[in-house]
Amino acid sequence: MKHLGLLQKGETAVISGILHNCPAEIRQRLLDLGFVKGTRVRIENISPLKDPVAYRIHHTQISLRREDASYIEIEINENEE
């Protein structure tokens, strides 16, 4: 099992859920921003100091810190670029 914090640039992943230990406030914000099961996500940009990372999701760019991204479970899609 992988989480979004481990995604590499160039890989595409599909979200499989938000981890149970994610604090309620963060969970709600992530859901509101569209980090829901079945959504495809990709790394668009990494900030100069390596954190945060901007993800492309639902055709928009949302930046998250790695520690918050690690609450998001993903499955890496091997077939795509």
Next chain:
Amino acid sequence: MMNAACEVCEFNTASDLKKLGGISGKYDYTIALAGNPNTGKSTVFNALTGLRQHTGNWPGKTVTRAEGSFSYRDKTFKLVDLPGTYSLMSDSEDEEVARDFVLFGKPDVTVVVVDAARLERNLSLVLQILEITTNTVLCLNLMDEARRHGIAIDLRTLSRDLEIPVIATSARSKEGISELITAIHTMATHGNTVKKHLLTDIPDDTGEAIEELTANLQRLDPDLPNTRWIALRLLENDQGIIRALQQGNTAPGLHSELDDILNKAKNYRSSLDGHYQDDIAEAMYSKAARLVKDSVSGNASQRAFRMDRAIDNIVTHRIWGFPIMFLLLGAVLWTTIIGANYPSQMLSTLLLDTLYPWLKNGAETLHFPWWLSGFLIDGVYLATAWVIAVMLPPMAIFFPLFTLLEDFGYLPRVAFNLDRVFKTSGAHGKQALTMSMGFGCNAAGVVATRIINSPREKLIAIITNNFSLCNGRWPTQILIATIFIGVLVPKPWSGTVSVLAVVGIVVLGIAFTFFTSWLLSRTLLKGKSSFFTLELPPYRPPKVWQTLYTSLIDRTLIVLWRAVIFAAPAGAVIWLISNMIIGDQSLALWLIHGLDPAGLFIGLNGVILLAYIVAIPANEIVIPTILMLTTMVIGTTTLGAGAGVLFEGSETEISALLQAGGWTTLTAVNLMLFSLLHNPCSTTIYTIYKETGSRKWTVVATLLPIVYGVLVCLAVTLIWHALS
């Protein structure tokens, strides 16, 4: 496509439209403008009301409710521009204003403004709003951008699927606004007969819980609106809704039954084990995806955003990201400094060299007593004129430039680049945005902190905003840098060195921002940096001329207003203390001599300290006050116009005067430091009090910079003396 001539034609519906602007009164209907951040709500608001609510290409530009109005076909409409929100489901503070208005403000029509090029993300909020009210109009804005990206939207299908009117607009060029008005009017007068719920994909167990609670609520009070939404919220333990239900929204006899329902909700909550939140969000996004599939063609995700990605790769580059940031800051400062010179000179020739003697002569001809003409013309008029001459040009250059960067979409990238540093100091990444606003005006920066969701980090952002060198302090920095620092190097270099000295002060201010954030996070405001999410909006080519024009007008009005409200009374005070004789000298001299020992101890002097006390209302009058007081102290001089009279002189004259007043390079350096590190101006202090609602934090925010200022000046003085 609608052409511009039609939009102004008398036969166009828009000609029935009377823009009432901000005029208040009674309205027939209330209209709410809701939507995700950055979809053009404020631009639509402006197009409808003719007002100039600020717009900007970053999430969080609008933080308060703005109200305006228009009338159409004998009906008056109150329009409420709301801050952007991604969802109505959270209880986060930054989305509170919008959420509360949509839920409890009872608008007659809710207009949801969405970004046509990013429909999928936007539809989630639309679906939530439709759960609450179907008296909704969908405004599909940014159509020009969608077209540019090759996205086509079938309005008919979308409108049929959602069962609400869908209007395509490009609010910035006013395209589609008249259709939007017609749709609002129709919806307001007729309402929407369809009241169906669209959220149908919710898994069985969550769905059953919602059905059960809805039925219970309906039985409890048949008049209760939005029972399904309330049921959803009860499942999520929304305290605001529970409170609203408990307080009077239900008949008094029903309390025990309400408690039953609340208990039931609690049981469901534990049996569903937390996944109802995910269920509902998933249902919403899968519905949105299906709607998009039905009505949108031409997926732009690969091709059209290539340009954006290219720009992002440069401005957030591992190596170039930071240098570019400082280069842009330097370029904006440089343009402001160089560009302000000429108009400043012109204004001071007009207001000080021409109008001032003319007023003086006029007063003499009319036989004004000396104290009256002194008070009015030397005191009040001169201070006001100074502020206008010194402040107007840099403000009128800086703000439009800043607005251009803002409109382009660069600011969120600054936050993206700097977040890591803010996080390390225990603060929030969005503080980068409020810090940038502070370079214009600290009061504006303090208001902007509302985009920061955690109270602790918001307080840090408020307290440290003063370390962003605001516009009111630049003239001081520039003047002192030019006449004391620039002259230390050979002539060809003096301009560059002066600019570098000012940039150095700005960077020092940023360093103090980080240091103070770090310090507060470890002492008074203990805690760790909370989570950070930020949407990076697409780059949008700014409308250069329009931006320059409106920004210029806005700034001019603000500066003039400040001049009248703050500078005029300060001018009166300066004149009075210089002319009130106690014993053998004026009150001002008593004060200066009293403050001198303390001032000299920290490498400044009594004149500077007194000037800073007098200038609390408006930092821009520090330099003229210093000059006037210095003249008075050294007594005889060719420059100056008498006690309590502000004046201007050429740089050489000023330099000679200050040196006669005992100034050295050390005094100049310390003045520049003290100008960065002292209390915020009175407007900012008042704004801090309003935003925090706390005397304690207002006092901390006011005194902390002074403590810094004194310590830093003292340290510099000691080191200076040790070295020389």
